[in-house]
Structures are given as structure tokens and as C-alpha cells.
Amino acid sequence: MFEEILKDFKDFIRKKGLKYTSEREEILEEILSIDGHFDVEELYQRLRQKNKKISKPSIYRSLPLFIEAGYIQEVYRHEGHSHYEVTINKTPHLHFICLCCGKVEEIIDPELERLIRTKEAEKGFKLLTYHLESFGICETCQKVGNYHPRYGRKG
Amino acid sequence: MFEEILKDFKDFIRKKGLKYTSEREEILEEILSIDGHFDVEELYQRLRQKNKKISKPSIYRSLPLFIEAGYIQEVYRHEGHSHYEVTINKTPHLHFICLCCGKVEEIIDPELERLIRTKEAEKGFKLLTYHLESFGICETCQKVGNYHPRYGRKG
DNA sequence: CTATATGCAAAACCTTTGCACGATA
DNA sequence: TATCGTGCAAAGGTTTTGCATATAG
Secondary structure, three states: OOOHHHHHHOOOOOOOOOOOHHHHHHHHHHHHHOOOOOOHHHHHHHHOOOOOOHHHHHHHHHHHHHHHHOEEEEEEEEEEEEEEEEEEOOOOOEEEOOOOOOOOEEOOHHHHHHHHHHHHHHHOOEEEEEEEEEEEEHHHHHHHOEHHHHEOHHH | HHHHHHHHHHHHHHHHHOOOOOHHHHHHHHHOOOOOOEHHHHHHHHHOOOOOOHHHHHHHHHHHHHHHHHHHEEEEEEEEEEEEOOOOOOOOOOEEOOOOOOOOOEEEEEEHHHHHHHHHHHOOOOOEEEEEEEEEEEEHHHHHOOOHHHHHHHH
């Protein structure tokens, strides 16, 4: 089921005059098999568990390629590092991210996409990846009385 | 013209049982005087130029307070560090950020705000700050032939 | 054979933290 | 006077980079 994407990636790499390596392929395959969000550490561990000993620098060096190719996007930062998600076959959506518990809610809305695409065209901007993020406090944390993590509960 | 906000901030601080210090006031004043986006380094330098020797840790410690109070938001990450903007008296808007040159275009659209607010209400989410970011390549860089900065120009 | 990629170790960098001192309420 | 904040220096942790080796085209 990933063949199409791998083929597309091979094309992408060659068009850029770069090399199609087994590491890049394996990283991409692993990413495509992830359901939901991921970060570099998680990706690294998943690969190791499958005895694919790929270094973190290689992962870090490959991610911008996948972003540029349009397969993934960096969606937000939490606890000092970046989180990514697969964008292929995904409807563009908005994230509500809770600053207290880190919970992420995905909001899908066709109107939203239409709006973004319209603006993109107007501005002559070539969209590679897009983030629509709202940070705040989720319903649960509001009830418990949590506020911003750094300053703990409200007084 | 900032009196209102400073007063509001004083209230905010006291309600939280914290202390209203000259450092916090000076940082906030400086931020409010900035037109557009800023990062910690820039803020630090601006304060130094005015002989306000406020340490970076103090700046880092104050920003979450301003975010929570609703005065600023962290809008995006570029070149390894966070960028912020003042949200007071600002219409919510979408950012188109160029991955090559870092240029940011602000797109204002009332429909967009309505959409977000509706979703917010639906989900019971308390919005503190919001990012609406699209990363891509701007018209100029497309013409020049620039792509993702890490991989330079396209071959 | 040449250009590019990988892995390791180390560097770089932003951001956070411990601690002693100083300021606020 | 007790609590909280500041500044310094150092730590922490993610991401990047230099370099030698390996691999793709």
C-alpha cells in the first residue's frame, strides 16, 4: 500500500539530484505506518525495535525532505521537541492543543480548507505544510482548575 | 497608552498571588512597543539598548505569564527558536511563513475567526493563544528557485 | 569514479534550573 | 518577615555539524 508513495519519493529524490538510500526508504516506511503523531525519539525507537539501526542525525536529516515532499508536517512543539504527523491522505484540520495535559484534538472542517486554499492562491504562496493550531486549556483541565503548566494551578 | 494594559497586568499578577516587579513591567512595556513579531534575543537586545539590564532567564520566565494573560502568543518557530507577537488589539489572522527566506505574511479574514470561535465553543476549549500557520515557499523564492533551506536550491 | 549519505562524537543552541541575594507585599 | 523574583552560571535536551567511511549513480 505504500508503493505509490515510495515511488513518488524516489522520483522526488532523483529530481533533486540526491540519492535514494535504504535509510531514507526505511524511515519513510516507518513513518507511514504510524497512526497519529510522532516525534524523533519515538521514530528512532520504533526503527531500533525492528533492528533498523538508523542514527538520529539521519532521521533529522531526512525529515525536511519528507516535509518538502509533502508527506509529513511538523505540527507542534511540546516538552522541548517537535511533533510531526503524516499528511498524506489526511484532510487538513485544526488542532486544539491543551497546554496543561498536552491533549490534542483534531478539528476537521471543509470550510477551513477552502479558506486556506483561497488565500494561498491569492498570495502566490506554495504551501508545503500547514499548521492550524490553537493552544489553550481543554474542558477537563478547566474543570480541575489547571492553568499554564509553568505556574501551576491558579490561586 | 499602555496604562490600561499595565493595570490589567497588575491585577492579573496579584490575583495569582505573584509579585509585580519592575522587570516584568519593563519587559511588558518593551513588548507592547514592538510592531510585528519578536524573539527572545531581539527583546533582550532592545532592553539592553535602553540600559534595562534584564536577564534572559527573566524574559523566559515572564513570557508564559504574558501568554496566559492574553497579551502575546508564540506564533512559530524558525531557525531553532520561538517567535512571538502581540495579540492585544489584533485581529486573529493566518500566517504564511516562507521556509526559504523566513518572510511572514499575515492574512486577515473575519470568516476565519468566526470559524475558530465556533469550534472553540463546540469543544469547550479555552483559547489562550492561537497559531494559524502555513509553511511553504513564497512567490519570490519560487521564482528564484529556492526550496527547503537545508537542501538549498533545487537541481 | 565522483558526489552524496551515514554514523559517531562533539558542538551548538535555545531554554530551564539551582542557588544566593535582593525586592515585594 | 516570609515569599517570591532576579541574575548568574551551569545544566539539560534537542538538533546540527565535522569528519572519516560507505554507498549510490
